[in-house]
Amino acid sequence: MLSLGVRQLDEVLGGGVEEGSSVAFVGSIEYDNIILMHQAVIEALKAGKRVLVVDSRQPVKTLLKELKNHGIDYEPFLGESLTILDGYSNLYGQTVQSGKNVLPNPLDLGITTAIIKEELNRGNYDVLVIDDVTAQYTLQSNQKAYIKAIVRLANSVKSIGKTTFVAVCSDVFEKSDLAAILIPFDYIVEVSGGVVEVKRSLQPLRVVEPKFAYIKTREGISPIKEHYQSFEGLKAQLRVGEDGTLWLKDSRIQITGENAERSLIETVYDYLGLEKGKELLYTWGKKQFLGYGEYSRRHTTSVERALEDIFKFTMAGGGGKLELVELSDSVVIIRGTSLFPGGKGYPYPLHPNYAGSFAQFLTEFTGERWEGEETKCEAMGAEHCEFVIRKVE
Missing domain, CATH: 3.30.1380.20 (Trafficking protein particle complex subunit 3)
Incomplete structure (x- = not known):
């Protein structure tokens, strides 16, 4: 089993997700789903897994900086057990970029998926991560063909026993396209609006309600329940109203002395x-x-x-x-x-x-x-x- 980096989520799933399965992290324009996906990635890296990340959402340097702001530091793993393929530069750059780990033409789906699969096998990676499929979806002249390419890629990676993590922004996809692109995924984890919910799972879920409230912190996505189990978590949620009231998130409180x-x-x-x-x-x-x-x-x-x-x-x-x-x-x-x-x-x-x-x-x-x-x-x-x-x- 692979841990997803959040204890409460792992408990819902009975320990995590099966190795060799495919996991879709679905969210909104908040990008909280992407943060949680990378928490799962860093957990896999710490467990000794080799990871290949495909980044088409932003420059690689910006991705690393964004993740570090949420307590996810890839620097110690780069070049060792982690490789990031740059799918951004040749989508939006002024000139054609070339070099190691740069995808030459990300919009050419046949070439791009072939490069990804070749690198996945050549580097003997355990986990493929796509951050995220939404950016390219918006640029495609034939979105149906793009969805078919993603479905084929996810299924082919699964067929060779590798794990796939993919981030999807549901706000952008047409309803039917969203349903189609999620077809090959064994697990669907929705992360949006302050709630994490498991929508699909290979194994029976361990709880009646497979969801929990969360907060986005400097340490990533944190269940509110666990966040309040530390003094720092409590302190971060305290605020004073202009009318002299004191609030812990949405609850009014008063400090009571021992005497x-x-x-x-x-x-x-x-x-x-x-x-x-x-x-x-x-x-x-x-x-x-x-x-x-x-x-x-x-x-x-x-x-x-x-x-x-x-x-x-x-x-x-x-x-x-x-x-x-x-x-x-x-x-x-x-x-x-x-x-x-x-x-x-x-x-x-x-x-x-x-x-x-x-x-x-x-x-x-x-x-x-x-x-x-x-x-x-x-x-x-x-x-x-x-x-x-x-x-x-």
């Missing part, structure tokens, strides 16, 4: 007592996690991986460190240190809401009822907090 939240919890206990106070805080935690388990279930089949995501969110947001101690069909035990709010010397547990959150999450994720409790609390002098969540028979 303020601790005071709220203490007030709950002062008014309701130990048992009723714990019940209210536990219910508050369940309310905070409404819908999250259902969302996670649509995007992963692993309870452990989903819990790890929660732990990363908690740490990135300053909530403390969580770790999985035990996971079985009937009981889950989670340990926490430096949880928010902190401090010691309080007679009651300060974090029953965490137990409620975990119980709500597991109930939604598994479709079975779970309940939990905080059995140890740092605030009461324990070395760590401990949450035990049990399935209700």
Whole structure:
């Protein structure tokens, strides 16, 4: 299997794409599909694959600069395991260009595809990359013939066991032409409008909804979920409104001091007592996690991986460190240190809401009822907090 360079996408596909298959990265004029395609290419290069790139979209130097702005650096691989064929210069240059790795007449489809296939075999490359087929489509006097040439090229590369990555801009193609050019591809990955979605796959998909939201960063296309699992990701999404409001992407937030939240919890206990106070805080935690388990279930089949995501969110947001101690069909035990709010010397547990959150999450994720409790609390002098969540028979 070949990784596509994004963990969440690989998980949807069950590990990546089959070697020797053909993959179409479909997008819009944003070119986010092209960025993701090159992330997959750099992943293949790091895995030791030899790659041949055909660039007809822009000068090679501009391509390298564009990709470097998104964390994709081809320089260490050029001349070794990576070759870039220049299909741009003789499409748009003032004079005829010649030399090594320059396509003499890209509009001559017969000669161009023959050169590509010869170079692919001569250099013993594992992956052919076309960036992208849209530029030439707009220049062809006979667009149907061009589509047939691309279909033949993709199928012939597949027939000799090589992998093909192709970028396609769906905004430019006529609807019937787009459908025709995508015929030979085993995988179709659409990357547009902030959403990555797998439209076609050789193997059965591992999740109910094979799509996820993304953001384009200096490190390339990054799932929003993973982006928020780091402090830098959170910081990049914070903005202040002119009316004095603070926003994390589309959600209004307020920075809450540790003393303020601790005071709220203490007030709950002062008014309701130990048992009723714990019940209210536990219910508050369940309310905070409404819908999250259902969302996670649509995007992963692993309870452990989903819990790890929660732990990363908690740490990135300053909530403390969580770790999985035990996971079985009937009981889950989670340990926490430096949880928010902190401090010691309080007679009651300060974090029953965490137990409620975990119980709500597991109930939604598994479709079975779970309940939990905080059995140890740092605030009461324990070395760590401990949450035990049990399935209700």
